[in-house]
Amino acid sequence: MSIKFIHTSDIHLDKKFDIKNFSLKESEKRRQEIWDTFDEIIKTAKKEEIRYLFIAGDLTEIEYINFNTLIKVAQKFKAIPDTRVVIACGKSDPYNINSLYEYIEWPQNVYVVKNTDYVEKLNFPDDNLCVHAMSWDNGIGNNKAQAIYDISVDDSKINVLLLYCDINSESDKLPVNVDLIKNKFDYCALGSRHNFEKIQRHIVYSGTPEPLDFKEGNEHGIIIGALGKKYVEYTFLNLAKRKFITRNIDLEISYSFNKILDLIKFSGDTFSNIKDYVRINLNGKVNTDVSMEEIENEAKQFFYYIEFEENYSYMNSEDKVYDHNDFNIIESYKLQFENNQDKLEQQAFKLGLEVLRKEKVVK
Incomplete structure (x- = not known):
């Protein structure tokens, strides 16, 4: 008979967001959405009659979470008494003498x-299951991989490895050699990587249930499945309420204000624009007659959240003829920076050009 399980990690309850354009209100809203998705995990465990909930590190942001909030976490687990919740601690919620986990x-x-x-063995005889797990004790690094390699398993049992680690020998996040663990365990429930990733069929990163920044652009949720001796089947269940989406737009010097605005507005589907976090990478060349600041401000009304990475350069249009009235202080300023490719000077130019345009409007 197979055992039903959920594998999750890197939930980061009470995370403090440092995304550059997040307001305090948006940060608070996003924290609540992470809690809401945590509730969905609990509801799914109850509805699907899950036997084991494996949490592979970073359940909380221990630096910010308080005692009363952690009591709330415990109460949520209490609401699923038929589910055994096994928690390994990671870099953001290390287990030590100062850990609030100790006092709950x-x-x-x-x-x-x-x-x-060293690796702790949690035996569950009624399911013929043994969970092998080790927690972090600090938020800096972990080089105790040898303790993982030294594990001896009882081949008559279903063996699960629960670990916050990195399948990368160059990492400081408990680097683990996959060849030294792949034959020991029936399932490896791993944490620390924020995107879902299948290393081998039975060695899997669940990723974070809710994406936390623009580096995490894939689908996010939990792994739900069933396991037995030399057997595991699972599916990825998408739970995320929002995505972080990055789009690239290549600009040309011939593009007008409206052309660039339309490229931004219609760079994706309308549903994601009004629901998700969108970052636009603006690349290429822009005519100095076009105000990108005005375009970016205009574009904001079509998105739930949008931010821009400005990788473009301003250039004058070729063979422009100036008459007495056109050749004003703005045109003179443009010529000083004409064809300059230095990124810092381009940033200074953009700022100065927008200031001059505003001065012109005021006059």
Whole structure:
């Protein structure tokens, strides 16, 4: 008989967002959405009669979460008494003498892995299951991979590895050699990478249920499945309420104000524009007659959230003829920077050009 499980990690309850254009209100809203998705995980565990909920590190942002909020987490786990919740601690919620996890009265169905120097074995005889897990003890790094390689398993049991680590020998996030663990375990529930990633069929990163920044542009959710001895089947269940989407737009010097605005407005589908976080990478050349600041401000009304990476350069249109009235201070200013490719000077030019345009309007 197979055992139903959920594998999740990197939930980061009470995370503080440092995205450059996030307001305090948006940051608070996003924190609440992470809590809402955490609630969805609990509801799914109850509805699907999940036997084990594996959390592979970074359940919370321990630096910011408080005692009362952590009690709320414990109460949510208490609402699924038939689900065994096994928690390994990671870089953002390390387990040590100062950890609030130490002072919480966890429900009987919750198992927090306290060992940080060697692998703890959690045996569940009624399911013939053994969970092998180790927690972090600090938020800096972890080089205790040898403790993972030294694990001895009982081949008569279903063996699960629950670990916040990196399948990358160059990493400081507990680097693990996949060849040294792949034959020991029936399933490896890993955490630390924020995008879903299947290393091998039975060695998987669940990714964070809600994306946290623009580096995490894939689908986000949880892994739900069933496992047995030498057997695992699972699916990826998308739970994320929003996505972080990055789009690239290549500009040409011939593009007008309206042309560039339309390229931004129609760069994706309308649904994602009004729901998700969108970053536009603006590349190429822009005519100095076009105000990109005005375009960016105009574009904001068509998006739930939009920010811009300005990788373009301003250039004068070729063979422009000036008459007495056109050749004013703005045109003189443009000529000083004509064809300059230095990024810092281009940024200074953009700022100065917008200031001059405003001065002209005021006059």
